Amino acid sequence: MPYLYRDSKPRPPALPGAAHPTHSSGKAYEELRQECLRRGVLFEDPDFPACNSSLFFSEKPPIPFIWKRPGDIVKDPKFILGGATRTDICQGDLGDCWLLAAIASLTLNEKTLARVVPLDQNFGPGYAGIFHFQFWQHNEWLDVVIDDQLPTFKGRLVFLHSAEHNEFWSALLEKAYAKLNGSYEALKGGSTIEAMEDFTGGVGEMYEVKKAPDNFYEILEKALKRCSLVCCSINIISAAESEAKTPFGLIKGHAYSVTGIDEVSYRGRQVRLIRIRNPWGQVEWNGPWSDNSLEWRSVSPSEQRRLSQAALDDGEFWMKYEDFKVHFDKVEICNLTPDALEDSTAHKWEVTIHQGSWVRGSTAGGCRNFLETFWTNPQIKLRLTEKDDGQDNCTFIAALMQKDRRKLKKLGAEMLTIGYSIYENPGRDGHLGKDFFRYHPSKARSKTYINLREVSDRFKLPPGDYILVPTTFEPHQEADFCLRIFSEKKAITEDLDENVAIDLPEPLNPTPSPQETEEEKQFRALFEQIAGKVSTKPLWVINIKFKNLSLISCRNIISLMDTSGNGKLEFSEFKVFWEKMKKWINIFLQFDFDKSGSMSSYELRSALKAAGYQLNNYLLQLIVLRYSDEQFQIEFDDFLNCLIRLENASRVFQALSVKNKEFINLNISEV
Template identity: 65%
Template sequence: MPYSVNLPSGSGQATLVNSTQADGKTYEQLRLECLQKGKLFEDPDFPAVGDSLFFSQRVPVNFEWKRPGEICKDPKFITGGATRTDICQGQLGDCWLLAAIASLTLHEETLKRVVPHDQSFDRGYAGIFHFQFWQHNKWLDVVVDDRLPCVRNNLVFVHSADNTEFWSALLEKAYAKLNGSYESLKGGSTMEAMEDFTGGVGEMYETKNAPTNLFLILKKAVERGSMLGCSIDITSSAESEAQTTTGLVKGHAYSITGVEEVNYRGAKVQLIRVRNPWGQVEWNGPWSDNSREWSAIDSSEKNRLLHNSLDDGEFWMEFGDFKANYDKIEICNLTPDSLSDDGSKKWEVNLFEGNWIRGSTAGGCRNYIDTFWTNPQFKLRLDHPDDGDKMCSVIVALLQKNRRRLRKEGLDMETIGFAIYEAPDDQDHQGKDFFRYNGSKARSRSYINMREVSERFRLPPGNYLLVPTTFQPHHEADFLIRIFSENKAGAMYPNPPEEETDEEKGLRRLFEQIAGSDNAISARELQHSLFSRKEVKFDGLTLNTCHSIINLMDVDNTGMLEFEEFKVFWEKLKKWIMLFLAYDTDRSGRMSSYELRSALNAAGMNLNNKILQLLGLRFADENFDIDFDDYLTCIVRLENMFRVFQALDKQKKGVINLNMMQFLMLSMNI
């Protein structure tokens, strides 16, 4: 299926990189060089040594690296077509990869891109083969030599049931090279490999817990040329390949090839077409090939549906029977340009790339509100609802890059997820307060340590903010986000927050020193930090004064100062100190109470004589002096009083009405 890509970063549609070799040479260049020199290719980028096998342990047995011609007399690349019987598991825990390869064999056109068929051990053979994989919006051509790990002349890892056929073993080797080693392939999900084979985005549904619109989801997926599979769970190995009385096989990977609605006896009936590619066994219940239901529908409709179901092993089922018999559905929403433009409706795809960097953009999930806002943010605009609907269908897929390759450095998959918020009209990177006071409109169902987290949503048209995160802060990784939509969507990066000045960076360091691990400053921590101020001579602030400061600056009512609140306070403190020093001419740490009027006027507080007299009585000593602690207490309490009054004076008439409890509450907080 073709696809269109709207990429804010401007890197364009998925591109083919001709070679991943360090020397930049292509497969064809390397093959011709070997033929001219009369030697077989030996891959310097993935040598036949133990490090290509394992990174966390020594090679447990004596492996020999052998070419197919040393293993058997007449090796073949592909014998009689690539089928699931060509894929047998070896001693590596990569059954997830094998299942994906088996599924790939059901889609001939896609298979030919991943496994170019014009390769052989006959004419033009030079010990070199190549395979193509999708990685992070690029198609890579991965070159390998054909030396394969063996023990006693037998392949150790993936091999074919036909011991003269080697395409599957060489494909596994190329995939191991892409990921750094064979050991890097241990453990994974089938969908991960399917995405690397197709460039698609995966979804998985359990039929027993599926959304109510599952039939519509499947119908649209078929219309878009997506790859769909289904299976029946097994509870033990004994059930594998067991046949049910209705002709279905447990543990089998089936493909879904059609979704239709038919008129049956005056009502609409939902049908789904399923294919068993590895046998003649078919469903024998309602709507099976020769069932009586077909005689009750229009002959033209019957011919249309059955004409495309001529393959042995392909059959129709009523959708309710399908859900009752099958357990899992996998959808790989295809996007690569490897499929022909057959008129299928296109997905619209937006791509974002980014990274989480410790101390900068690795803010962690919403549990860590103080740093959550520092995560990368991306804006998405949904203007056009789905055809015949008022909502917009989107699939969001967050993928962490290169984590298998990084295993040898002690790094594994991060636990990742994302949240979607309704975005404000401005184009700015949103700060902490936005996320404190606004809940998400959608989010990934869970945080999980898989390569990709994907989710389908139905959202009303509007502007949205997408925030991808690791679960915990300070964890680093690179990521790719793909957003699939039925109709074209706008995508952009918000304006970044303004760069901090050197002064702000210094203030942040001071804040982190004072705040400690909880990233917030308490009254006692504030008292201790202000005691060390050198500009003014004083014995330190009382705890009550520090509580008043926190009451003034604590806009989110946490009882503590966070960085933005601390930054505002610090600017005010510098201004208050300058005013005090203007009247403390002898630097004694005291100012005359007669100067209080001028100091308060300079601070923007114009008070009448009666209030000034009360302040003098409250804060001046017997010598009519006011020390810095009392001055600061006075000015902070006045600021608090002005702030509270102005907030309550909704009509701006200079008058407020309070009942007793409101008055008491305000008095306690000022």
């Protein structure tokens, strides 16, 4: 499957409150708006035009859509009318209810909503048909501009819309999110936590309440102290159960918000309580510890004031933690990054982020089931240095996200099945080899391999050094990925990649030896049989158990060994080359495990290291793309060309390097 190539050195993340412009012109929202006002025109977005390609990529629209601006739909359009609430979010004819649920949760947090939906825009003075929204994508905030042309049928919006027919913020937000992902169709199917992460930059966790860990109460308590967004819900078995009300006043299929957690002194013992908010209305819990339940009569007035019992919002209620576990089925936590929190927030996550790629033939090794290639996956070193407060272990969340899969749907890409394993670091630097993983079990791993955009799990491990290996389930699957580590205390992470290093013997001077060996006599006879000097034309006929060398290989050999610059090899030069050739043949045979005359490209890292070249993932990926075939095999001719090109480049660099510096300056003639 295709993947989006990304620079190995991505741009720095935007500062809090800032976002990178994404329009193809390079201009930001305000600049584009002012430009339209000066010209007296309404903005039309060439990056996401009002046509069928922005709607669907796999089918024709089922009905004839007409793109209209809000002013052409109603007489008095408003961006936000009376505040952004859940009633502004009504689903249309697109299967993106997961997105709608996330937008509904977004309306519960004014600060987060204002980040995603900037309030500096409306249909009043200064209107130019342009709006903008901000989304988090892979460690950076992006500012997405759109024009306000929306798909309609018979004068009504087809997709997301507000219950108020003249309010358009939610429909425009959906359009901006569709643009971010390539089309409206790309939004079909997903999970609420995926959109919540794009709205906040946070990392999501999902818990089945009935299977939650023993310390789940403490997890919720810490999440709320960090201002994480916490939602809970009751599962539905069939569509008929949607909106169904339980005997205790809870609504199935609705997303509730968890707004508080505390303990109260009740009849001489401590009772754990959890505060829930129903954003859909005034229907609420009527069981123990509900607003007017008998339990509150046994709680002191001071305790009631501390818990703000008398000042709860409509739809907000307390319930016993044990009852919560009985009646609710799922909890989703979106842990916010420090830049999304107020400066006064006392408890914040420590966050580190790594960008990487799985590339076929070099770093797409698949899961541990495929030992022969598993070790070639990217490896990230994780150092846990400080225990949690009052604990013996270190808590962290590891979240592995595959990038841009929705955007690539139109090219046939699907969500890959992904996961990761965590190993104890043996104390060695550099990429760990196959034998390490053959003989060492993992210390921890993701709960499952699954085809979601992100896989995240929480771990508690002793302080120490670990290796995290992110993988697809199957080998040879390509994608870019983003790995985030959220830790209670500061953790140190780095790519466990090789430093580029070259260990070549000093080049031998082709001088005649005083007495020829038997091997040299045989080669002199061969040399004299071919010609007085070896040129590129006849050299390819020398067949050494492999397919004939290509003419390009012969030319490269001459280029490497021809010290006189006449395009031919003297016998003494040929002798030096033959010593290299024997070494390279032996290396190739060592990694040609089935003796087929070709070796797996996944073994190239080890083969090149045996030849004196230690390469990082980036260089290895480029070489594999250049020299391997569609079956990820490298024949000897290609292996030989690769080594010759590497040695030539190394010799040139060493000749131009001053005092063994890592960089050289070249003038045009040297290039």
